[in-house]
Amino acid sequence: MDNPAYSALLSRAATAMGFWHSYFPAFVPLSPPPVPTIRPPPMTVSHYYYRMLSPKREDDGAYLPTLLHINGAKAYAPKNVLRHSEAPQYATPSAFSFRFGTGTRKNTGDVERTNKADEQHFEPRIAIIGGGIAGVTAANALGKKFAPTNAKIVVFEGCAESSRCVNFGNCEQPAWIAATARNANSLVPGAAMHVMAQRNTLLKIAKDTVREWYSEKMESLQHWLQTNRHMDYQLTKNVDNFDVVPPYFALHLFRCLGISATWDERATFLTFLKNFLMTSLSSGEAHANERGKLIQQLAKSNRHSFLEAINGGEGGKELASKIGLGRGFLSLHRKSDDAIHAFNEGKLFGESVFIMPLEEAIKLEPRISHFPIKNQLFAVHRIDDYTANSAVFVQDLIEKIKTRGVEYRCGDMGMIQDVFQSKLIKSNSTTNDSVLATSPAPRFKVLTNDGSTHDFDYVVLAAGVNTPLLARKLSVGESCPTYPLRGYSLTVYTNHGQDEETNIRLEKGKSTNLLKMPLSIDDMYCSSVGGKMARLAGFGELVGYRDKAVDVPSLAPRVMSRYARALFPESNVTDETALQCFRPMSPDDIPIVGGVRSVPGLFLHTGHGTLGWTLCLATSECLAQALHDDASGNKTQDVYHLPGDVTVERASLSPDRFY
Numbered sequence: 001m002d003n004p005a006y007s008a009l010l011s012r013a014a015t016a017m018g019f020w021h022s023y024f025p026a027f028v029p030l031s032p033p034p035v036p037t038i039r040p041p042p043m044t045v046s047h048y049y050y051r052m053l054s055p056k057r058e059d060d061g062a063y064l065p066t067l068l069h070i071n072g073a074k075a076y077a078p079k080n081v082l083r084h085s086e087a088p089q090y091a092t093p094s095a096f097s098f099r100f101g102t103g104t105r106k107n108t109g110d111v112e113r114t115n116k117a118d119e120q121h122f123e124p125r126i127a128i129i130g131g132g133i134a135g136v137t138a139a140n141a142l143g144k145k146f147a148p149t150n151a152k153i154v155v156f157e158g159c160a161e162s163s164r165c166v167n168f169g170n171c172e173q174p175a176w177i178a179a180t181a182r183n184a185n186s187l188v189p190g191a192a193m194h195v196m197a198q199r200n201t202l203l204k205i206a207k208d209t210v211r212e213w214y215s216e217k218m219e220s221l222q223h224w225l226q227t228n229r230h231m232d233y234q235l236t237k238n239v240d241n242f243d244v245v246p247p248y249f250a251l252h253l254f255r256c257l258g259i260s261a262t263w264d265e266r267a268t269f270l271t272f273l274k275n276f277l278m279t280s281l282s283s284g285e286a287h288a289n290e291r292g293k294l295i296q297q298l299a300k301s302n303r304h305s306f307l308e309a310i311n312g313g314e315g316g317k318e319l320a321s322k323i324g325l326g327r328g329f330l331s332l333h334r335k336s337d338d339a340i341h342a343f344n345e346g347k348l349f350g351e352s353v354f355i356m357p358l359e360e361a362i363k364l365e366p367r368i369s370h371f372p373i374k375n376q377l378f379a380v381h382r383i384d385d386y387t388a389n390s391a392v393f394v395q396d397l398i399e400k401i402k403t404r405g406v407e408y409r410c411g412d413m414g415m416i417q418d419v420f421q422s423k424l425i426k427s428n429s430t431t432n433d434s435v436l437a438t439s440p441a442p443r444f445k446v447l448t449n450d451g452s453t454h455d456f457d458y459v460v461l462a463a464g465v466n467t468p469l470l471a472r473k474l475s476v477g478e479s480c481p482t483y484p485l486r487g488y489s490l491t492v493y494t495n496h497g498q499d500e501e502t503n504i505r506l507e508k509g510k511s512t513n514l515l516k517m518p519l520s521i522d523d524m525y526c527s528s529v530g531g532k533m534a535r536l537a538g539f540g541e542l543v544g545y546r547d548k549a550v551d552v553p554s555l556a557p558r559v560m561s562r563y564a565r566a567l568f569p570e571s572n573v574t575d576e577t578a579l580q581c582f583r584p585m586s587p588d589d590i591p592i593v594g595g596v597r598s599v600p601g602l603f604l605h606t607g608h609g610t611l612g613w614t615l616c617l618a619t620s621e622c623l624a625q626a627l628h629d630d631a632s633g634n635k636t637q638d639v640y641h642l643p644g645d646v647t648v649e650r651a652s653l654s655p656d657r658f659y
Helices: 004-023 043-047 116-121 131-143 189-193 199-228 254-257 262-283 283-309 314-321 336-348 357-365 368-372 390-403 465-475 500-507 556-567 609-632
Strands: 067-070 074-078 125-129 152-157 250-252 326-333 353-356 378-387 408-410 418-419 444-448 453-456 458-461 483-493 519-521 524-528 531-541 578-585 592-593 602-606 639-642 646-649
Touching: 067 418, 067 458, 116 500, 125 131, 125 444, 125 453, 131 152, 131 390, 131 458, 131 609, 189 519, 199 250, 199 262, 199 609, 250 500, 254 262, 262 483, 283 314, 283 336, 283 378, 283 639, 283 646, 326 357, 326 524, 336 353, 336 378, 336 408, 357 368, 357 378, 368 556, 390 408, 418 465, 458 465, 458 609, 465 483, 465 578, 465 602, 483 556, 483 609, 524 556, 531 556, 556 578, 578 609, 592 609, 602 609
Parallel strands: 125 152, 125 458, 152 408, 250 531, 326 519, 458 602
Antiparallel strands: 067 074, 326 378, 353 378, 418 444, 444 453, 483 531, 483 578, 519 524, 524 531, 592 602, 639 646
């Protein structure tokens, strides 16, 4: 129905337009220009590369995926949206809109597969960066988990020596620099009971750092006096005194933050230090025990998986012979209170543990009597702890995963030059023939020293101490607050003191151990790596990254060689035979395992510290479950179900727990 007032208003507006048009004809047209019809260009499957904006959001702010039917083919729009300032916008239905153009892919989400047929065709490409125990166990667990789908799994390891068989019979120091090849071979769950990040540790770190600094200065002064003044002063007598417990920790702040460190190395140290201080200051004995229980549960599952591989796996008996499997462990303590505490810890965590007189411990391992310690030692016997040669076990596992189709690249082929998220480039293809309907575009690119480039859907960072540097390349440094903890490894060789039975076993090529019972004393572990060799390992020093810390002085080689000579007086061990060993230390002692929320497709398997051999078989199973669930779209699980009837909350291991 006509409105008189409205008609009058239109008439006055037309009169005004005519008046102003007579003076400014170019600026005041008598009628508006026609509205052009804007149509979107023809859609093809190549437009899979473009992001689609959906009005509905999930709780985390990511856009919900939408299924597109384009020219009869299915394509799945990923969750997140790329915004391009120069991209034209087209008129589309109000339910959604498209933005076209080229740009950098950031935080791209999973490609959703809404039917089983698509899942069966999806074969994920998985890169594992790091070929030590964390990387190899991850490849083994993932290979088993994805076996029905024929996933492509590639392990990248920069050290060429990782592929060379470890043969301790030739009396060579291990050339492989990974902690895998230089640890004390202790698989003991008992070692997992000790939690470092707590309040009393901060005081111990400070005291040990001052003691080591003072001893080093006195040693330098003594050497100068003897060389230049011919004065024989004994200024460092406590260093060689068995009645004085040697310092375990050391902190060299200048090396961690000084001019020799890169900006990324400084950033990783500050990230670690922040989280370590926050955890330690807030952790009393009760909180530390809770973390200890979690680590102990992982260690129990790890032991179960290890024994299953030895007892039930193919070639298990032969493997047990090669790795020098031993059962039982003796921990020696200078104070009765410390022995009682170790006993109570074992009982708390359900281990078979006994306190025994020193005389009984000497019957189990006669070499204990060689220690020239005046005060009484107290022994705790853990029956169900195991020791085995971790390097031989890992290299045997490398050969096994190769037979399952895993590619193991080492040397220049495995040395990572760069890793980054892929850039999605607009496709010029107009054909409908595409595999994108069943396989997502690669999320990551990995560049190696041999000049090759590799595309992957998933990347697992398991590169030991270098993991936080790689994490920073992918802008997730806060999710990986680990830092190198330097220790030392000293391998002892001897051809003396072998009984007739041992010599017969060696002649037949059978496994035998130099020590009858592995042991620990003053935070140093000693176990056999063969019939004629044993290894000591210990100490925890924050001195920066491996290539910058070679010349940082330490009392550790001198102390360890002294203990080695006491245990094995027939050997010719010297300070120079001690090797540096760097372990990725987590700020709360708990490994970092799982996916990083801010970068879909990126997973971490690191932070085991001194417990790589004690935990990696269990944590690799956690990783495999998390990655498989992510690939299959199953994100409802809150716990990991591990071998040995162990369940662990996923959040307790997640990289996202640090922010």
